[in-house]
Amino acid sequence: MSRLPDWLLPTVAAVALAALPAVLTPYLHDLVVKIVILAIFALSLELLAGTTGLVSFGHAAFYGLGAYTAALTAAWSDSPSLLWLLPLSIAVPALYALFVGALSLRTKGVYFIMVTLAFAQMAYFVFHDTKFGGGSDGVYLTNKPTLKVGSTMLLDTDQRLPFYYFTLGALVFTYALLALLKRSRFGHALAGIRVNEQRMRAAGFRSYGYKLAAFVIAGALAGLAGFLLALKDGFVNPELLSWHESGAVLLMIILGGLGHLRGAVIGAIAFVLLKEALSTQGLVGPLAEHWQLTLGATIIAFVALLPRGLIGIGSKG
């Protein structure tokens, strides 16, 4: 088989996704939006874990922080504008990522995994234990943001179809951004750090700065995903920042195949569909109630049998 150009498959997939709403039932429409949002989230972690080799186990903190920023600041105005709500919901998690990254990147390997986890728990407890974000009950986002020029409505995220294309646009943007990043000098430096950080330092790269930049970009993109989720659900709660969520997104990128952008997207699709299938009564009968058990068993089998992820199935060696 001759090699297809790299951009072909993602473009075909994006066009197919754009055509989907015409044929989807409301339930499937929601499911696709959820997959698209989680794909953005998974892509953001892929930059860290797959490209740079930094396994963060607290990535949900930035996702949840994006969602909370959107929900809490949208209440400032009766009809918030996307023009300030979106940048704010990305900037806050990015700033937190700068803080967490600056500290946790001093550590390596197992320490890094656990330190990121601990910082995420810290954020989780802030929202869970204090009244600042509604405590463990969470808060509602009732004023959906819009984009207006003068009095012309360009985009109302409260409407299903425009919101669908808005999230899809965000996914295309994220994918393209990361694809460009990976091809740039910056991306090659990150890959070099993953393979051999010592050698990169010897070659004159300040690896700390590169890693911190990757950490902040990943945090900002996770914030974007969280922002979209808050708009979709109209509701946020502390569980978004919990370590279960961080574990789930790690699962997605490993499920798809680490080190490839399309792996993150495939992983998000596979994870959502798997969870949906395992908790559907019609498919698995009485086991549906115990989907955690079957999901856990599936993951164990997966780790044992497919160490290279779903995209490793077709390739040799």
Next chain:
Amino acid sequence: MDLATFLVQCLNAVQYGLLLFLVASGLTLIFGIMGVINLAHGSFYMVGAYLAFAIAPLFGQNFLLMLVVGVLLAAAFGYALEWAFYSYLYQREHLQQVLMTYALILVFEELRSLLVGNDVHGVAAPQWLAGSIELGALMSYPVYRLFASAACIVVALALYYVVNRTRLGMMIRAGASNRDMVRGLGIDIRRLYRIVFAAGVALAALAGMIAAPMSSVYPGMGNHVLIICFVVVVIGGIGSITGALIASLLVGAVDTFGKVFFAELSGIGVYVLMAIILVWRPEGLMKRSY
């Protein structure tokens, strides 16, 4: 805060810290020697607590005998688990270890809900430990908490003796500092791993059994302990039992006094402590020396 309150809080802090140490010491050994990130370690704590709930009625007042039987059962469980799952993880990357042990948590939680349900259960302390000691006019301190601290100290001393004074302990320390060299010296590393893992599971389960009469037995109880123990292991330095002890007591103190002084933000205290220590010493208090 008057003196009596302060003393009671000190006792609480030490008791909580010692309990954390039992869980964290197993976790740090499994990290340090096998290099496995064991997310399911909190589940072993939960298994211990539910084990106490299940077998306590069989033993009546023989609480100590129950602890011994429970520890043996937990060790056997750990031995089997290592054989069935963990022995495949040693050669894998950290990510895959995280993934499989994460999956094990899901399985354990769901099995727990299938077997015992989702209710909160209490485990009664035996009568000879049920009273409390009067402290001054207003304060009292439960005898069972004193017993819990004492039991943890006994276990910690035993652990210290085994690790520092026995041949097995020598192999464990050698394994923690250089795995390949130990293998090269002809020590059966697979058996050593299995023993260390079983011991880690037994320690976590023992902590769960001791905690059961104090904290009751509830779903998800392992997760909170797991995360706190990660903090303990990171602060103490991976693979260091002494570090785990110091860090446990520190975390116990910060958590207990945090609850007294800043009730709302108490959950954050230990993470702030960790951040400060990592800025100061990125590899924990007791950096493992090679």
